[in-house]
Amino acid sequence: EVQLVESGGGLVQPGGSLRLSCAASGFTFSDHFMDWVRQAPGKGLEWVGRTRNKANSYTIEYAASVKGRFTISRDDSKNSLYLQMNSLKTEDTAVYYCGRDRPYYYDISGHYAYYYFIDVWGKGTTVTVSS
């Protein structure tokens, strides 16, 4: 069974740091791009960032709201995804989900590209930033 399990959430003071983990099982983790998405209390979904796989040089994309403060990393040997969160603000309070990306191969007139969307989600871990 494909499964993602987040951990590491908790209460932290503004300006503090926290590291979230996402343990993957049931699929070949190293093949996949992986995302972090968050949801503030009573609000909608907000994409946080994405890490590509080894074949794509482990490059990373971030949302502007977290760039420079959050760092996404992965350890393929441990089937794990991480989110290091520094300089936390009260507005970072949210449930944080990790998500597995599925590639969609697109070929038009010999030019091809892959597009990625989240097909599996973890249950989330709650981060509360408050004094």
Place this chain on the structure above:
Amino acid sequence: DIQMTQSPSTLSASVGDRVTITCRASQIISNWLAWYQQKPGKAPKLLIYRASSLEGGVSSRFSGSASGTEFTLTISSLQPDDFATYYCQQYDSYPITFGQGTRLEIK
């Protein structure tokens, strides 16, 4: 950034109704759009990708369509389990963005 605007924000309907939720992108996203269903306290669940492709295991009562920058999610005959919040998401370009959500409630 690409803005995704869903309408309505809240939709009241009855079991058996046919409902449509609309999502409009602020620029062309070439049908790189997904729909997710989320129930309170739960993670989102993938329903539709590539604007109209039904995810495996998802009821055929769900369907998606596209016309330019306007996308629709249709539920053909509402069942009690369908009352939830629905989000569209574009994955054409970074940053990936979601619509604000449509809450489907029982009338």
